Amino acid sequence: MEKQQEGPVRQEASVRRRRVLIASVAGCAVLGGVLVLLPREPAGPARPSPGAVAMAAVGSGVPATLPGLAELIGEREKAVRARPGDAASWAVLGAAYVERGRRLADPAYYPRAEKALRASLEAQPQRNTRAVAGLAALANARRDFRAGRRWGEAALKLEPRRWTTYPLLIDAYTGLGEHRAAKRTLDRLTELRSGPAVLARAAAVHRDRGRPEDAAASLADAAAGARAPVERAAYLEQAGRLAFERGDPDAALRHFREAARLDPDQRAAQAGQGRALAALGRTAQALKAYRVALAGQPCPQYALQLGELYESLGMPDAARAQYGLLRERVRGAAAGGADEGLVLGRLEADHGDPAAAVRRLRAEWRRRPAPEVADALGWALYRAGEPAQALWFALRATDPERGGGLGDALYMYHRGMIEQDLEHHGAARRHLTEALRINPHFSPLHAPAARAAVEALGEPPDEGVPEMDAGAR
Structure with a gap:
């Protein structure tokens, strides 16, 4: 019996000696070698690609990063070239074009979006809610709110419980001045869904109905519950605008700066910093913030704000340059089917x-x-x-x-x-x-x-x- 146990005993002693030897060795290089020899923990699930994250965001009504949108567009363009009858890929591609055009203030994406969304409808004419909702989003981005209302109501008729259609309808109703319809639609949305995206949408309705305190509370909850930095940045930018409108440029600046930190492509937050800094008398920093915003997103509204800031500082030539940029951007928007008549x-x-x-x-x-x-x-x-x-x-x-x-x-x-x-x-x-x-x-x-x-x-x-x-x- 003792002979049968001798081998395991010696083996165990040998193992103990090796462990003591390993523990007594110092130095980073040796420790690195030891770590290589030790058993590895099983690898966790691979992180999704930026395109996959953007795909999930576009489908769930929350903001997506610009790099993610670029990757998603590349993937879907490749998919529809390989499978021209893929209605789902066409619809996703169209929605991604709309969001990228909106984020970049580049209406050149809108004709591409329309072509993709109509290709999706041609491939699947019946019950293609995703394409119909995409056309509603496109119409709103172009400020054609009557078309946005028509397409949004059609999408809702196809799938009454598809919650991501409701924000599109709220935008269309608001753009048309139909605020009671917007409030009714928000009520139905909150019955179907909760969460940060719904809270942010509710905040916009509260603000339009003259209830800024309710809007601020909803935005605070939305930002706290946001899952991704780009999403939280969007809600903080909205909170910054509200704080500025309420006469608190210090709070607005904090929100805008945090939004721009979380998402460096959040140009609305950078333009917001320009407004807040100007209000605080920090005009050199305000001018810089506006220039950064316009470099990444040449939005006509930002050009108007910067031009008026130049004018208030006694710089008429610089102001006229911005007003010229505004007119140029309005012409470009019209070429993409977008209406910038209000700012003009x-x-x-x-x-x-x-x-x-x-x-x-x-x-x-x-x-x-x-x-x-x-x-x-x-x-x-x-x-x-x-x-x-x-x-x-x-x-x-x-x-x-x-x-x-x-x-x-x-x-x-x-x-x-x-x-x-x-x-x-x-x-x-x-x-x-x-x-x-x-x-x-x-x-x-x-x-x-x-x-x-x-x-x-x-x-x-x-x-x-x-x-x-x-x-x-």
Whole structure:
């Protein structure tokens, strides 16, 4: 029996001696060799590629990274070349084109998106919800909100419980000024789904309905629950815009900086930094932030903001260069089927031909009678010397029953200036003061004009307390 155990005993002793020897050896090189000899832990699952992550994001209604979108587009282009009848790949390709065009402010992607989405419908004409929803997203990106509503409602009819269709419809309804329909759609969405993407969508509706506190709370929860950095960055950018609109440039700057850190391609956050830094008097940094944003995403709205900042700093040549860039980008957008008439109308009203702005914005109003268009058209009419007509649109833009921007400083400023021109001094004083209360830094050009107008109007007259009629005592 002892002889039978001798071999295992000696073997165990030998193992113990080897372990002591290994433990006594020092030095990184030797330790590295020992680690190679030790058993390896089983490898975890491979991380998904950026294209696979973008595929999941595009399909679930959350933001995707630009590198991921580029990889996804390359994969799907290869797939449809190999299988021209692959309806699903065509639909994914179209959706990726839309998102990339939107992120880059490059409308050249939109005709490609339309071609891909229609190829998907041709390959699968029946019950192709993904392609129909893609056409809704494309229409919204082009600001053709009537088409967005039509395609969105068609997609919803095909699959009423497909939650990612609801945000598309909310965007379309909002763009058309149909805020009650947007709220009803949000209610149905929240019955079907919860999570960060839904919270962010709810925040936008709350903001449009004049409930900024609810919007801020929803965005805080959305950012906290976001799974990917690019998603969290998108919600923080939205929170930064809201903080700026509420007159808190310090908080806005914190949100924008964190968003840009998480996603360096988050150009809206970089432009937001420009607005916040300008409000804080840090103009050199503001100019740099705007230039970085425009280099990566030459959005007409950013060019207008930067031009007005240059103008406020007494740099008219630099301002005109930005206004020229804006006009160039609007022409490029039109070539891609996108409508940038609203921002061009705003430019013409303040820095070009107000009469041309009125014509352009009247056409825009016929297409979509939304509060933002009412505000722009009212201001253009005022600038063109028609304040009586302008007031009707200014009242419409600030009517909360119609989804108006009651808490929007720019809308209040426009209304107050129109009322001042019409010698409605009490109303003008009230609304100009309200604009500065909401956000004292709402515009580098117009906020100083609002302060000057309030000063010119002076204090309200002291009419005293009316005496009580003797017969009423």
